[in-house]
Amino acid sequence: MQFKIENDQIVMQIIQTSDAHDLFSAIQNTLTELRKFPASLVWALEEPNLQASKAFCQSRLIALLNQENFVFIIRLNASNDFLGVMDIHDIDWQLNTASIGFWGNAKFKQKGYMTQALRLFIHTLFLKWNFVVLNAYVDVENLPARRLCEKNGFLLKNIEYDSVKNPVDGSFRDICHYQIER
Structure with missing residues (x-):
């Protein structure tokens, strides 16, 4: 498998424990945007700290070894600036399907990275990696994430109404299910 793209x-x-400081800093830069969608980004409700970022990096390395979750750090090639995170999860190795997730560092938003x-x-x-179907699940109001999916060829498969509970106010959120096939 290719771990450098x-x-x-x-x-x-692939995320490493050495990425924890940059991850922590990017979360701090982006917290306001991330917290707009608490039902789909529950982890952003926690107060960020360096120890939590280190623990996350370590846990994702274990998930990698178990082939459950592959988390990639995105950086600018020239400067090594931290641009964001992208991952695959909910992997079905028999059917060659997976879901993807992503978020970008607000410091570099709207630059096309x-x-x-x-x-x-x-x-x-x-x-x-021979996947044949990729899914993305995005809050219906997360317009930047929806546009990102659509710009990259994902099609809106359906809207799952009232499918995720918002931990902040108990309301239920609508989630867009996007899909792309090889």
């Missing part, structure tokens, strides 16, 4: 501008690599990263990620998952 890159083009001229960006590089994506996440669009590039998702395009590269999809290409690698289809051509090098």
Whole structure:
């Protein structure tokens, strides 16, 4: 499996414990945006701290060994700036399907980096890892994430109404199920 994905501008690599500080910093930069969607980004409700970021990195390395979750850190190739995170989870190795998740560092938003990263990620998952279907689940009001999916060829399969409970106010959120096939 390919654990380094890159083009001229960006590089994506499997998360390492050495990424914890940059991860923590990016979460701090992006917390306001992340907390707008607490039903789908529950982890963002916790107060960020370096220890939690280290623990996350370590837990994802264990998940990698178990082939349950592959988390990639996205960086600018030239400067090594931390752009965001992209992962696959809910992997079905028999059917070659998985779900993807992503979030970008607000410091670099609207520069096209996440669009590039998702395009590269999809290409690698289809051509090098032999996945045939990828899913993405996005809060109906998370317009930037929805646009990112749509720009990269995901089609809205359905809207799962009242499917996720918002831990902040107990309301139920509608989640868009996007899908792309090889």
